[in-house]
Amino acid sequence: MMLTPGDMARWSRQIRLPQIGAEGQEKLAAARVAIVGLGGLGCPAALYLAAAGVGTLGLIDDDVVDLNNLHRQVLYREGDIGQPKVVVAGQRLRGFNSQLRLMEHALRLTAANAMYILADYDLVIDGSDNFPTRYAVNDACVILKKPNVYGSVLQFEGRASVFVSGLGPCYRCLYPSPPPIGVIPGCADAGVLGALPGMIGSIQAGEAIKLICGIGDPLIGRLLVLDMLAMTNEHIQIPRNPNCAVCGDHPTITQPVEYADSCITPPAGLAGEDYDHENRMTPRIARRRLAAGEPLLVLDVREPFEAAIASIPQAKLIPLGDLPRRADSELGHLRENEIAVLCHHGIRSASAVEWLRSHGFKRAKNIDGGIDRWSLEADSSIPRY
Amino acid sequence: MAITVKFFAIYRDLMGRAEIAIETSPGLKVADIYTQVLGSKARPELRSVTMFAVNEQYVTADTVVHDGDRVAFIPPVSGG
Numbered sequence: 069m070m071l072t073p074g075d076m077a078r079w080s081r082q083i084r085l086p087q088i089g090a091e092g093q094e095k096l097a098a099a100r101v102a103i104v105g106l107g108g109l110g111c112p113a114a115l116y117l118a119a120a121g122v123g124t125l126g127l128i129d130d131d132v133v134d135l136n137n138l139h140r141q142v143l144y145r146e147g148d149i150g151q152p153k154v155v156v157a158g159q160r161l162r163g164f165n166s167q168l169r170l171m172e173h174a175l176r177l178t179a180a181n182a183m184y185i186l187a188d189y190d191l192v193i194d195g196s197d198n199f200p201t202r203y204a205v206n207d208a209c210v211i212l213k214k215p216n217v218y219g220s221v222l223q224f225e226g227r228a229s230v231f232v233s234g235l236g237p238c239y240r241c242l243y244p245s246p247p248p249i250g251v252i253p254g255c256a257d258a259g260v261l262g263a264l265p266g267m268i269g270s271i272q273a274g275e276a277i278k279l280i281c282g283i284g285d286p287l288i289g290r291l292l293v294l295d296m297l298a299m300t301n302e303h304i305q306i307p308r309n310p311n312c313a314v315c316g317d318h319p320t321i322t323q324p325v326e327y328a329d330s331c332i333t334p335p336a337g338l339a340g341e342d343y344d345h346e347n348r349m350t351p352r353i354a355r356r357r358l359a360a361g362e363p364l365l366v367l368d369v370r371e372p373f374e375a376a377i378a379s380i381p382q383a384k385l386i387p388l389g390d391l392p393r394r395a396d397s398e399l400g401h402l403r404e405n406e407i408a409v410l411c412h413h414g415i416r417s418a419s420a421v422e423w424l425r426s427h428g429f430k431r432a433k434n435i436d437g438g439i440d441r442w443s444l445e446a447d448s449s450i451p452r453y
Numbered sequence: 454m455a456i457t458v459k460f461f462a463i464y465r466d467l468m469g470r471a472e473i474a475i476e477t478s479p480g481l482k483v484a485d486i487y488t489q490v491l492g493s494k495a496r497p498e499l500r501s502v503t504m505f506a507v508n509e510q511y512v513t514a515d516t517v518v519h520d521g522d523r524v525a526f527i528p529p530v531s532g533g
Contacts, residue, residue: 197533220531248502254532306511
């Protein structure tokens with residue numbers, strides 16, 4: 069791909085880097101990069117890759133822009149709320165570079181479609197926000213032999229690595245299978261500082277550019293763990309696991325594996341049957357039983373600022389972190405009672421149920437899907453956040 | 454012997470701090486350190502998905518820890 073004089077002028081500050089030069093710029097123009105997830109990581113990664121002159125970007129996301137995205141997802145503005153992310157991101161990126169070729173995949177990457185979609189690209193940026201997609205990306209990249217530029221964030225902590233089959237480990241070498249549902253909180257439950265995905269997404273863009281141009285030392289065989297609060301980082305040396313199920317010497321996984329997603333809240337009307345089991349129930353049942361005056365305590369384990377945004381009037385608020393200290397004095401008389409535990413999406417409450425049950429509250433149960441699902445299915449007057 | 458244990462992600466929330474310096478007996482493995490440090494907060498389903506490192510090198514839980522080592526508990530995070 070020959071550069072025009074206009075191209076030379078546009079990328080002059082980059083072309084004058086001896087490691088890049090006109091040759092590197094031509095490699096970038098010929099490159100096809102898939103960006104899985106257009107959230108906190110995917111926005112800055114896409115922005116810098118488009119600006120750097122990557123010729124083709126594949127944008128993969130099934131979500132629409134939400135108000136709570138704007139503090140970190142820098143491609144979107146207030147007027148974009150409700151619009152599909154791939155469409156809005158595509159418009160913004162075209163504004164950077166009218167020559168950019170965009171493939172808009174308005175869908176969720178899954179084990180079922182990952183091979184088909186990613187086969188068209190040279191390199192994949194994993195900016196997804198859930199474990200099933202991360203494993204689908206990893207498995208497909210190993211099988212298709214595509215570099216997987218990994219990033220993830222939570223609270224003030226970011227991680228990045230580059231997984232290249234044959235040269236180093238894959239994601240499964242570090243984490244052979246996803247955690248059980250409810251064990252690991254996501255950003256919606258645990259929060260994230262907006263600038264952090266900006267840093268990690270930029271690192272992913274930089275690693276992708278290095279791989280495309282064949283320069284420097286990519287993060288292969290190393291996991292960068294960045295602690296933004298202390299502003300320190302660790303470079304964990306990570307070996308390939310010869311027994312890895314997908315990239316090991318005798319792989320047992322030859323197609324991406326599908327896992328259940330602990331973070332997806334079923335949309336209203338598609339949630340299936342209501343249930344009221346020994347240790348879990350749906351929000352609709354909880355509301356019905358409260359309305360009937362049954363002696364059911366709803367224990368809200370979210371933070372006070374969340375309760376100020378949206379809450380159930382009858383609920384008692386004890387943030388998860390305070391539960392061990394306050395349970396005896398404030399709930400001690402309810403050890404024989406049913407306690408239905410509520411949080412935002414049902415993850416923190418699952419931890420609370422586990423703790424309560426192991427501390428004598430034998431009838432604690434989770435309200436699956438949390439107050440978000442309560443709002444969707446049981447009471448639309450409760451705001452979502 | 455003295456070692457430092459560094460906590461990441463959910464372990465920080467569980468322990469309420471980023472790291473801890475402990476005195477421990479020679480010959481212990483990473484798995485023993487985990488049990489000792491987490492105490493009643495240990496959860497098998499969390500431990501089973503945790504990656505361990507000693508001195509910034511990936512290790513398995515049966516690796517023996519030495520004086521002055523820095524042990525890290527690194528759970529998976531999915532946020533993006």
